[in-house]
Amino acid sequence: MNILVCIAKAPDTTSKIAFSNDNTAFDENGVQYIVNPYDEWYALVRALEIKEAQGGQVTIITVGTTADESIMRKALAIGADEAVRIDADATDAFFTAMQIAEYAKTKNYDLILTGKETIDFNGSQVGGMLAEHLDFPFISLATKLEITGSTIFCQREIVGGVQEVEVQGPAVVSCAKGMAEQRIPNMRGIMAARSKPLTIVDAAPIDSLTSFTRYSLPAAKSSVKLIDPNNLDELVSLLHNEAKVI
Amino acid sequence: MNLVYINSINGLSKTALEAVTYAKKLGSDVCVITNGAASNDLLSTLGIYGANKVLIDARIDGQDPGQLVKLVWAAAQKTGASTIVFSHDLVGKAVAPRLSVRLKAGLVAGAVSLPENDGTIKVNVFSGKAFGYVRVNTSQRIISLLPNSIQPEQTGQNCPVEAFDSQAGTSQIVVKATKKAEGTIALPEAELVVSAGRGLKGPENWGMIEDLAAALGAATACSRPVADIGWRPHHEHVGQTGIAIRPNLYIAAGISGAIQHLAGVNGSKVIVVINTDAEAPFFKSANYGIIGDAFEVIPRFTEAIKRFKEAQH
Ligand SMILES: Cc1cc2nc3c(=O)[nH]c(=O)nc-3n(C[C@H](O)[C@H](O)[C@H](O)COP(=O)(O)OP(=O)(O)OC[C@H]3O[C@@H](n4cnc5c(N)ncnc54)[C@H](O)[C@@H]3O)c2cc1C
Numbered sequence: 178m179n180i181l182v183c184i185a186k187a188p189d190t191t192s193k194i195a196f197s198n199d200n201t202a203f204d205e206n207g208v209q210y211i212v213n214p215y216d217e218w219y220a221l222v223r224a225l226e227i228k229e230a231q232g233g234q235v236t237i238i239t240v241g242t243t244a245d246e247s248i249m250r251k252a253l254a255i256g257a258d259e260a261v262r263i264d265a266d267a268t269d270a271f272f273t274a275m276q277i278a279e280y281a282k283t284k285n286y287d288l289i290l291t292g293k294e295t296i297d298f299n300g301s302q303v304g305g306m307l308a309e310h311l312d313f314p315f316i317s318l319a320t321k322l323e324i325t326g327s328t329i330f331c332q333r334e335i336v337g338g339v340q341e342v343e344v345q346g347p348a349v350v351s352c353a354k355g356m357a358e359q360r361i362p363n364m365r366g367i368m369a370a371r372s373k374p375l376t377i378v379d380a381a382p383i384d385s386l387t388s389f390t391r392y393s394l395p396a397a398k399s400s401v402k403l404i405d406p407n408n409l410d411e412l413v414s415l416l417h418n419e420a421k422v423i
Numbered sequence: 424m425n426l427v428y429i430n431s432i433n434g435l436s437k438t439a440l441e442a443v444t445y446a447k448k449l450g451s452d453v454c455v456i457t458n459g460a461a462s463n464d465l466l467s468t469l470g471i472y473g474a475n476k477v478l479i480d481a482r483i484d485g486q487d488p489g490q491l492v493k494l495v496w497a498a499a500q501k502t503g504a505s506t507i508v509f510s511h512d513l514v515g516k517a518v519a520p521r522l523s524v525r526l527k528a529g530l531v532a533g534a535v536s537l538p539e540n541d542g543t544i545k546v547n548v549f550s551g552k553a554f555g556y557v558r559v560n561t562s563q564r565i566i567s568l569l570p571n572s573i574q575p576e577q578t579g580q581n582c583p584v585e586a587f588d589s590q591a592g593t594s595q596i597v598v599k600a601t602k603k604a605e606g607t608i609a610l611p612e613a614e615l616v617v618s619a620g621r622g623l624k625g626p627e628n629w630g631m632i633e634d635l636a637a638a639l640g641a642a643t644a645c646s647r648p649v650a651d652i653g654w655r656p657h658h659e660h661v662g663q664t665g666i667a668i669r670p671n672l673y674i675a676a677g678i679s680g681a682i683q684h685l686a687g688v689n690g691s692k693v694i695v696v697i698n699t700d701a702e703a704p705f706f707k708s709a710n711y712g713i714i715g716d717a718f719e720v721i722p723r724f725t726e727a728i729k730r731f732k733e734a735q736h
Pocket residue numbers: 190214619620621622623645646647648649660661662663664665676677678679680681682683684687697698699700703715716717718
């Protein structure tokens with residue numbers, strides 16, 4: 178089984194979010210980057226489990242700059258066999274997806290996995306875009322994944338429930354919570370990662386379709402109004418008359 | 424012309440009405456494209472929310488995003504739409520990116536408001552901790568609207584419904600089984616949500632949470648550890664790694680308010696926090712707070728809601 182896992186970097190979940198240059202750029206000061214949790218915990222680990230059970234190769238791919246190599250090494254330490262970095266700033270989801278798709282076209286992957294979304298720009302876009310460009314089926318928000326021959330079985334989220342579906346591969350699957358359990362890389366994995374291949378590929382000429390012009394922070398909540406725990410009628414009346422939500 | 428894709432498989436959801444209202448507010452005529460077996464009578468009511476016409480392809484069951492993208496693409500070709508609107512729900516998230524590639528049209532994913540004066544559109548970024556303003560660099564654009572960002576508005580009257588043959592081919596996804604949580608309100612669409620965390624001590628204590636939710640007509644949610652230890656089903660888990668919701672009212676009992684939890688709920692319009700610990704971080708993000716024991720406060724809250732509802736009748 179030949180599996181490609183798309184790995185993005187994301188600010189650590191406890192990062193303070195701030196902007197610089199007149200609110201046009203994310204302020205990276207003091208920000209720790211991690212592997213986007215959905216990509217690491219679910220997509221990568223499930224790919225490794227399938228490989229361990231059936232044999233094959235797990236390749237991780239990142240559209241990014243040299244600064245992204247530390248998170249790629251982490252993915253190798255967890256167990257991926259090889260890494261590919263497409264050397265470009267991931268300017269928008271379309272650009273990112275087209276770069277990955279162009280690369281994937283030259284290989285024979287049985288399965289391409291992405292995370293549910295990146296926790297910084299939260300678009301949930303790259304997986305569907307990849308599928309469209311490659312003309313593959315797309316299963317989004319899968320919480321279980323099995324593969325037998327070319328048949329891919331998934332459980333996916335639907336409004337108010339879950340559904341079990343089957344599709345003939347190759348396919349793109351976006352991975353959500355439930356698919357696998359987080360793995361902590363051990364010392365042997367970290368050592369082995371140093372000698373695993375990390376190939377750098379030139380970016381294809383592709384234009385972004387969108388751009389972020391600026392950012393803003395939500396208005397701070399005015400301080401909390403405390404209610405007497407013995408006077409819940411007051412809370413109900415505030416929710417009705419002041420907040421107008423009930 | 425603005426085109427709106429709606430999923431009408433389970434009738435007309437609130438998110439569908441929001442998307443139609445949004446397209447109407449963008450200006451110009453609105454055409455809706457949908458699939459499945461909804462009746463013409465039901466679909467024609469979309470006119471009340473601003474649709475001029477509804478196209479439906481009854482052959483398509485809506486399970487395969489690869490087929491749905493062909494449906495919406497065919498409708499976009501037919502209508503010459505300059506803007507295509509989706510709801511940023513489970514279906515929209517799967518189909519809109521595919522359409523962006525097929526049309527080579529920029530996608531604004533997770534819009535929270537109408538375009539600004541400079542044409543950019545505000546979206547949620549950093550899991551709701553900030554907003555970004557997206558410029559689309561193509562003449563045609565696709566917008567997927569985050570649920571509960573605008574309220575449906577009734578401005579028009581019933582509109583015509585036409586059958587549409589999209590020639591979208593067959594579905595490549597075979598559905599083996601569907602399990603729906605019966606009788607409960609779907610969390611992503613709920614306007615009122617009652618949520619609880621580890622402070623509740625055990626799954627046997629969720630009866631009072633369900634009672635409060637029932638009294639309000641709210642959906643129930645929980646923090647991540649509660650889903651992880653199996654006290655509550657996974658689909659109720661909100662936050663950074665669960666689902667993000669933005670109801671009008673979020674009531675959190677026995678939840679500390681960790682940053683990863685807030686990431687899923689800080690888009691809520693009003694937050695009520697009930698916690699025994701006056702220092703719990705959640706109070707900083709709350710509009711109303713009760714420092715007290717959930718085991719005493721929640722049943723009293725339920726009684727107060729019932730009194731209020733009775734007085735309204
Ligand atoms: C990468 C990452 C991602 C994460 N993603 C998520 C996520 O998506 N969603 C999420 O929720 N968490 C997430 N977490 C976990 C998060 O950091 C917190 O650990 C979690 O939210 C805490 O859950 P809790 O508030 O239910 O429990 P606790 O932190 O144990 O808090 C329980 C609270 O209940 C109060 N309490 C106790 N008894 C009572 C009582 N009788 N009445 C009222 N109050 C009482 C206590 O004072 C306390 O504030 C994530 C963590 C990481 C590292």
